[in-house]
Amino acid sequence: MSANRPAAVVVLAAGEGTRMKSATPKVLHAICGRSLVGHVVAASRELDPEHLVVVVGHARDQVRAHLAEVDPAVRTAVQHEQNGTGHAVRIALEELTGTGTTLTGTVVVVCGDTPLLTGETLKKLSDTHAADGNAVTVLSAEVPDSTGYGRIVRDADTGAVTAIVEHKDATDAQRAILEINSGVFAFDAQLLTDALGKVRTDNSQGEEYLTDVLGILREAGHRVGAAVAADHREILGINNRVQLAEARRLLNERLLREAMLAGVTVVDPATTWVDVSVTFEPDATILPGSQLLGSTHVAAGAEVGPNSRLTDTAVAEGAAVSFTVADGARIGPGATVGPYAYLRPGTDLGPKTKAGAYVEMKNARLGEGTKVPHLSYVGDATIGEYSNIGAASVFVNYDGEAKHHTTVGSHCRTGSDNMFVAPVTIGDGAYTAAGSVITRDVPPGSLAVARGQQRNIEGWVARKRPGSAAAQAASAARQESEGER
Numbered sequence: 001m002s003a004n005r006p007a008a009v010v011v012l013a014a015g016e017g018t019r020m021k022s023a024t025p026k027v028l029h030a031i032c033g034r035s036l037v038g039h040v041v042a043a044s045r046e047l048d049p050e051h052l053v054v055v056v057g058h059a060r061d062q063v064r065a066h067l068a069e070v071d072p073a074v075r076t077a078v079q080h081e082q083n084g085t086g087h088a089v090r091i092a093l094e095e096l097t098g099t100g101t102t103l104t105g106t107v108v109v110v111c112g113d114t115p116l117l118t119g120e121t122l123k124k125l126s127d128t129h130a131a132d133g134n135a136v137t138v139l140s141a142e143v144p145d146s147t148g149y150g151r152i153v154r155d156a157d158t159g160a161v162t163a164i165v166e167h168k169d170a171t172d173a174q175r176a177i178l179e180i181n182s183g184v185f186a187f188d189a190q191l192l193t194d195a196l197g198k199v200r201t202d203n204s205q206g207e208e209y210l211t212d213v214l215g216i217l218r219e220a221g222h223r224v225g226a227a228v229a230a231d232h233r234e235i236l237g238i239n240n241r242v243q244l245a246e247a248r249r250l251l252n253e254r255l256l257r258e259a260m261l262a263g264v265t266v267v268d269p270a271t272t273w274v275d276v277s278v279t280f281e282p283d284a285t286i287l288p289g290s291q292l293l294g295s296t297h298v299a300a301g302a303e304v305g306p307n308s309r310l311t312d313t314a315v316a317e318g319a320a321v322s323f324t325v326a327d328g329a330r331i332g333p334g335a336t337v338g339p340y341a342y343l344r345p346g347t348d349l350g351p352k353t354k355a356g357a358y359v360e361m362k363n364a365r366l367g368e369g370t371k372v373p374h375l376s377y378v379g380d381a382t383i384g385e386y387s388n389i390g391a392a393s394v395f396v397n398y399d400g401e402a403k404h405h406t407t408v409g410s411h412c413r414t415g416s417d418n419m420f421v422a423p424v425t426i427g428d429g430a431y432t433a434a435g436s437v438i439t440r441d442v443p444p445g446s447l448a449v450a451r452g453q454q455r456n457i458e459g460w461v462a463r464k465r466p467g468s469a470a471a472q473a474a475s476a477a478r479q480e481s482e483g484e485r
Helices: 036-045 060-070 085-097 119-132 189-196 212-219 241-261 460-464 469-484
Strands: 008-013 051-056 075-078 106-111 136-142 151-154 161-165 179-188 224-228 291-293 309-311 324-327 341-343 354-357 360-366 371-374 377-383 394-396 406-408 419-421 424-426
Touching (some): 008 036, 008 085, 036 051, 036 106, 075 085, 085 106, 119 179, 119 224, 136 212, 161 224, 179 224, 212 224, 460 469
Parallel strands (some): 008 051, 051 075, 136 224, 341 360, 354 371, 377 394, 394 419
16 A cells, blocks of 8 residues: 555546537547546556545436446546536535545545546655645646646745646746646645635636635645646547547557567557557567457467457467457467458357458357368357368358357368258268258268259250350350360
């Protein structure tokens, strides 16, 4: 447990986010596999706070339901009317103290739409707050262009923050300041509670501003400090789809950089996209145009791509997956998949297996060395070791009401254009002839032939399609054949 463990973290997530122009609440928009508020909650958890409270308002039932999924221990406080950030924090503290909780120590306040904020930066804020003995510590950032932001004005001698001046109110000298306010703060809990009771609403918006607390505490003789974020991009808030895309790109770059520094080869980071929950082992290789989503894991020596999208899929060591869509699949050691394969949930490919070009699988298990090389659908099936499924085969698993299972044994050879009408079992070592519709079990070591006898009707084209190109070609062929004789 950290020596500077906060008493509480308050996440402000009550706003509507009208500039997103979306039926989805702003904080529930997702980047890299996690909602905006989910990213903030995850970073806040790294502080190990005694309490974590999310203030909800707009679409609160949706936001609450989402939080219950991503972090069931989170508490919520409802801001029925959005009367400012100070009002939101006051409601959060009332939610805690109303249950008999006494808050002593540090309260960290963060915004629910800052997905790039890291736990490391929040720890720096909390540690600076404790080390400097501040009543409040502002998380600030030095930006290339501070236009439009509130400037951090410091005392030249002590470095203490003397004011946060909004752009419209700043002097020319203040506008030259590049250090800005992020909207993230660490407060002394008791001083914050007392100061919130003194915040006024005599402003153009008629709201309670959290930033007014800084002036109240400074006038009372308390120290106001600042901790500068190492990367100014961490404090970026999301207000529209353009900023959402920019944050997604920045977070993706961060994730790929971490992977590459850990020994993963990412051939083209500009066209590779990953979720925060994706994991890698050293010496995995990701080729251009690939998307790795959900709980996907890529093991050592495996190669994914180009142009593959894997969701919740495990790729074992030495496997190769190209031009493939996979969802909820397991790809075994040394297996090869693609190009243009589709692995649906429940697919489990054993070691050294193959799911080749234009192969689709669902709820199917392949034993070691088994191959489904091309143009086939394998659904609700178990196939043993070292069998080969011929091209253009279909495992007919659905009778219109229920799904049925097909079992193919080990060392089987099935012909091209086979239909396996489930439920059916093909015994070990059995063969099936090309063009067969298999409706009954095939004993081990047998050859199954299930097709009609071929019948050639001589002269049919000349009689039924006289004068056609086919008839002319057939006539020419006959004449050539008779001439050779």
